[in-house]
Amino acid sequence: PGTGLEFSGPQTCLALIREGRAEFPKKVLIRDRIARRAPVGATDGTEARDRFVFEGRTDLVFNRGGMKFSLEEIERTLRETFPASEFLGVAVPDARLGEELGLLVRPAVAPSEAFRKAIGVALQTRFHAHFNPAHILWVAELPTNAAAKPDRGAGARFVAARPAEYHPHP
Numbered sequence: 767p768g769t770g771l772e773f774s775g776p777q778t779c780l781a782l783i784r785e786g787r788a789e790f791p792k793k794v795l796i797r798d799r800i801a802r803r804a805p806v807g808a809t810d811g812t813e814a815r816d817r818f819v820f821e822g823r824t825d826l827v828f829n830r831g832g833m834k835f836s837l838e839e840i841e842r843t844l845r846e847t848f849p850a851s852e853f854l855g856v857a858v859p860d861a862r863l864g865e866e867l868g869l870l871v872r873p874a875v876a877p878s879e880a881f882r883k884a885i886g887v888a889l890q891t892r893f894h895a896h897f898n899p900a901h902i903l904w905v906a907e908l909p910t911n912a913a914a915k916p917d918r919g920a921g922a923r924f925v926a927a928r929p930a931e932y933h934p935h936p
Contacts, residue, residue, distance in 0.1 A: 769795070769797070770795050770796050770797040770798055770800075771795070771796045771798060771800045771818075772793055772794065772795045772796075773793060773794050773796070774792060774793035774794075778791060778792070778793060778794055779791070779794060782794070800818050800819065801818070801819045802816050802817070802818055803816065803817040803818070803819055804816070804817075805817070826838050826918075828857030828865040828866075828867065829864055829865055830860070830863050830864065830865050830866060830867070830895070831862075831863040831864060833895065835867065835893060835895070837855035837856070837857070837918075838855075840853075840855045840867065840869075840889065840893070841853045841854065841855050843888060843889070843892045843893075844869075844885065844888060844889075847888045848874070848884075848885070848888075850874030850875075851871060851872060851873045851874045851875075852871070852872040852908055853869060853870070853871055853872075854869070854870040854908045854909070854916050854918065854921050855867060855868070855869055856868040856869075856870070856918050856921040856922040856925055857922060858901060858922055858925045858926045859926065860898075866897065866898055866901060867889075867897040867898070867901060868901040868903070868921065868922060868925030868926070869885070869897075869901060869902045869903070869925075870903055870905045870908055870909070870921050870924065870925070871885070871902060871903065871904055871905065872904075872905055872906070872907060872908055873904060877904040882899055882902050883899075885902055886899055886902070900928070901925050901928075903924065903925060903928060905924075908921070909921050909924070
């Protein structure tokens with residue numbers, strides 16, 4: 767729990783390619799939150815088996831002053847509230863809390879302080895926490911890696927490079 771699901775034995779893949787090198791693992795850790803569901807009765811005469819359901823990634827959680835928040839859940843909440851905009855949540859270091867939410871936003875409309883406040887209200891309503899509005903940054907494009915997936919590392923570096931003080935623009 768909290769780490770993922772580890773496989774070993776015959777179900778383990780034969781090889782992984784990482785950074786251009788082949789690895790031959792004895793065990794593989796998948797950093798996903800997996801829930802076990804009750805067995806579903808098989809109708810074809812075979813034995814009923816437990817079902818496993820993906821619930822999110824364990825490494826996409828940040829610890830803010832002892833409270834853990836899912837970056838995926840934050841992004842999902844914001845996409846549902848503001849469907850035309852795009853969001854990428856990242857964890858950034860914070861001297862007091864340990865980690866803080868950094869948020870890159872590709873807004874569908876012109877960025878404004880009203881939109882920044884609406885994001886803060888949506889987050890506070892859903893997560894019962896006030897996140898630092900200085901870490902909500904407008905971007906023309908969300909960073910992606912070579913596989914065209916969100917690049918949280920680049921996003922975190924971008925947010926961390928900005929001053930943490932909040933100075934609203936008119």
